[in-house]
Amino acid sequence: MMQKSTIRVLLAGAAIATVLAGCGARDKAPAAQPQVAPSVAHSSGNAGSSAEPQAPQSKPQAPQPKTASVHTYFGDENGTGLVVKQTTITYASDSDKYGAALKALQHPGDSKAVSLFDGFTFKSVKLESGKLYLDLKLDDQARTGSEAEELTLQALQKTLFQFPEVAEIYVTVDGAKVDSLMGHMDLPYPIKRSQ
Amino acid sequence: MKRLWVGAGLLLGMLALPQVAMAAGGATTQLFLNGKPLAAEVPPRIISGNTLVPVRIIAENLGAKVGWDDRTKQVTVTSGATKLVLTIDKPEVAVGDKTEQLEVAPTIVEGNTMLPVRFVAEKLGLKVTWDELTRSVFLYKKSSGTAAADSGANGGTSGAGGSAAAGAGAAGSTGANAGAGTAGGTAAGGASAGVAHAAEPDPDSKPGIVQAIDFTGDRLTIKTNGVTTKPNLFHLSGPERLVLDVPYAVLDEALKAKLNGTVGEIAVQHPLAQKIRFSNYSSDPPTARIIIDLKGRAELVPVEAKQLQPGQFAYDLKLAKYLVVIDAGHGGKDSGAISVTGKMEKTFNLAMATKVSELLRKEPLIEVQMTRSDDTFVELDDRVAFANTRNADLFLSIHGNKYTASSTGTETYYYRDESLDFAKTIHKHLVPATGFADRGVRQEPFRVVKGTTMPGILVEVGYLSNKNDEKKMFDEAFQNQVAASLVAGIKDYLNIQ
Numbered sequence: 001m002m003q004k005s006t007i008r009v010l011l012a013g014a015a016i017a018t019v020l021a022g023c024g025a026r027d028k029a030p031a032a033q034p035q036v037a038p039s040v041a042h043s044s045g046n047a048g049s050s051a052e053p054q055a056p057q058s059k060p061q062a063p064q065p066k067t068a069s070v071h072t073y074f075g076d077e078n079g080t081g082l083v084v085k086q087t088t089i090t091y092a093s094d095s096d097k098y099g100a101a102l103k104a105l106q107h108p109g110d111s112k113a114v115s116l117f118d119g120f121t122f123k124s125v126k127l128e129s130g131k132l133y134l135d136l137k138l139d140d141q142a143r144t145g146s147e148a149e150e151l152t153l154q155a156l157q158k159t160l161f162q163f164p165e166v167a168e169i170y171v172t173v174d175g176a177k178v179d180s181l182m183g184h185m186d187l188p189y190p191i192k193r194s195q
Numbered sequence: 196m197k198r199l200w201v202g203a204g205l206l207l208g209m210l211a212l213p214q215v216a217m218a219a220g221g222a223t224t225q226l227f228l229n230g231k232p233l234a235a236e237v238p239p240r241i242i243s244g245n246t247l248v249p250v251r252i253i254a255e256n257l258g259a260k261v262g263w264d265d266r267t268k269q270v271t272v273t274s275g276a277t278k279l280v281l282t283i284d285k286p287e288v289a290v291g292d293k294t295e296q297l298e299v300a301p302t303i304v305e306g307n308t309m310l311p312v313r314f315v316a317e318k319l320g321l322k323v324t325w326d327e328l329t330r331s332v333f334l335y336k337k338s339s340g341t342a343a344a345d346s347g348a349n350g351g352t353s354g355a356g357g358s359a360a361a362g363a364g365a366a367g368s369t370g371a372n373a374g375a376g377t378a379g380g381t382a383a384g385g386a387s388a389g390v391a392h393a394a395e396p397d398p399d400s401k402p403g404i405v406q407a408i409d410f411t412g413d414r415l416t417i418k419t420n421g422v423t424t425k426p427n428l429f430h431l432s433g434p435e436r437l438v439l440d441v442p443y444a445v446l447d448e449a450l451k452a453k454l455n456g457t458v459g460e461i462a463v464q465h466p467l468a469q470k471i472r473f474s475n476y477s478s479d480p481p482t483a484r485i486i487i488d489l490k491g492r493a494e495l496v497p498v499e500a501k502q503l504q505p506g507q508f509a510y511d512l513k514l515a516k517y518l519v520v521i522d523a524g525h526g527g528k529d530s531g532a533i534s535v536t537g538k539m540e541k542t543f544n545l546a547m548a549t550k551v552s553e554l555l556r557k558e559p560l561i562e563v564q565m566t567r568s569d570d571t572f573v574e575l576d577d578r579v580a581f582a583n584t585r586n587a588d589l590f591l592s593i594h595g596n597k598y599t600a601s602s603t604g605t606e607t608y609y610y611r612d613e614s615l616d617f618a619k620t621i622h623k624h625l626v627p628a629t630g631f632a633d634r635g636v637r638q639e640p641f642r643v644v645k646g647t648t649m650p651g652i653l654v655e656v657g658y659l660s661n662k663n664d665e666k667k668m669f670d671e672a673f674q675n676q677v678a679a680s681l682v683a684g685i686k687d688y689l690n691i692q
């Protein structure tokens with residue numbers, strides 16, 4: 001219990017530091033920390049704003065953006081494994097958290113990590129009682145080789161299943177179920193945690 | 196309409212048949228229609244006490260029309276006025292306009308739609324019995340002529356029961372001594388092509404007579420008195436042999452005189468055959484059996500009836516070809532990866548697959564089929580089913596890779612352990628031919644190598660995202676060289692000189 005809250009504090013601190021560092025945070029993710037136990041640490045938007053008061057918005061009732069530190073997954077240089085990083089995501093409401101985490105997968109931040117989601121558009125990301133509905137659009141550049149498709153599916157699952165409330169992922173492409181994302185791997189519908 | 200009604204006596208006889216009883220040694224479930232084994236691309240499965248069989252068996256042997264809706268995952272079985280709509284993984288079945296519940300839902304196994312045979316067969320008016328001892332399902336088709344009268348007159352054939360029991364005993368000894376050695380034998384796909392139209396003759400009529408068995412050159416000729424229908428041909432392995440059962444027929448006196456005990460032998464001089472054996476395999480129903488003991492892979496190709504005398508059946512013994520399925524990845528709406536200069540992976544894959552297939556067609560021992568031979572989209576499961584239903588010997592999927600601009604090299608993927616040797620052999624030939632970096636033989640659960648039931652691999656020839664790799668991959672001479680290496684790898688694996 002003690003240990004857990006310590007890590008929580010540390011991560012919250014990291015989140016504040018990233019917010020302080022400014023908007024470059026999205027592209028310059030901290031180095032991989034796979035040994036960090038909790039996959040998600042929340043810090044309310046207040047922590048950030050107390051450290052760095054922002055200019056009041058024109059709409060005073062607009063909710064403060066929230067931040068969370070999450071694990072993000074990229075291809076390694078060789079294309080045979082994943083690289084995990086700790087990234088702070090910013091989102092308006094809880095329902096936007098998953099989309100924000102997915103978008104972070106498109107910004108590896110350094111040349112040793114390769115985005116597996118170039119050419120992907122996350123058209124719709126919705127969580128309904130444990131079921132995460134994800135509608136994708138893939139442009140021509142999104143289609144990779146067989147091994148990279150496997151890594152892409154792994155990265156997608158690891159990213160979304162780090163949120164304990166996500167039990168299943170229902171992936172569609174342009175609104176339709178597909179047998180395979182890129183023509184090598186199965187695309188189960190839904191993807192379950194065990195898979 | 197041929198007469199297909201089989202009496203209760205025959206049923207008893209069948210249960211006691213030795214080849215059936217011995218099959219109990221092997222765990223697989225056997226399926227019989229009017230006493231003839233039905234060959235399936237995947238063996239029947241028993242789930243919670245229900246036997247599920249591939250839909251193709253129902254379509255081809257039970258005379259029903261089968262439709263498939265990929266979107267709804269529904270199978271429609273139609274025969275006469277009977278219409279069944281079954282849904283994969285759902286126990287509800289629409290029977291006409293009523294709904295009934297199945298104990299076990301239809302499912303997909305290795306790309307084959309599996310339906311509960313008892314439910315479907317009974318709805319189609321067949322009689323279904325299960326024999327626990329031999330783990331066999333027996334289907335009996337009644338002729339349309341007797342079906343109408345049958346409902347109240349089932350007892351009509353019971354008189355045959357007593358004599359059948361005696362007959363069964365005789366059949367037991369005959370079969371056992373015949374040394375057909377059917378334990379664990381599996382009927383090979385396609386071998387039982389004649390099953391559906393093999394009719395059961397009237398029990399009162401006299402059996403046909405096998406007058407002579409001749410093997411000259413490559414040709415086996417069976418001379419009969421013209422009463423019997425086409426023999427049932429099937430393949431058994433361990434040791435390899437081809438079996439011809441002449442239905443409702445007995446050996447004539449001259450052949451019977453050559454039996455040593457219950458089996459006669461014909462010596463042959465042939466590169467593929469060791470010897471030929473024959474026996475009165477079963478007495479109820481009377482069945483004469485002819486077995487060719489093989490030296491290696493061989494098949495019997497039926498000779499057209501118009502080339503033969505009436506009552507003759509002939510087959511040419513030929514080296515069995517290996518069936519190699521070549522799979523060009525992607526296609527149609529799925530372009531695959533887009534190369535560094537904007538070319539499509541599907542184009543590269545098809546060019547390579549076509550070149551490989553053209554080279555393989557020159558090989559006398561290899562038959563080749565392509566999952567696609569033009570720019571069409573084929574679902575991954577359909578590629579798998581394509582190879583599995585044809586009982587292919589090898590499956591090779593050809594792809595072009597994509598990752599970063601600096602990625603380069605050749606990879607060969609397999610998934611099931613039985614595919615590893617094939618992967619290694621192909622990779623050994625492929626890497627020097629591409630001249631790219633050797634990125635190894637790897638195991639990944641790609642659909643086509645996971646779902647196929649024969650040694651199956653996927654090659655990633657090189658990286659379309661790499662300028663150097665890509666330039667070569669769209670070069671004609673490079674493609675020819677790589678195609679030749681894949682063919683060399685296939686021949687190496689199959690031990691073909």
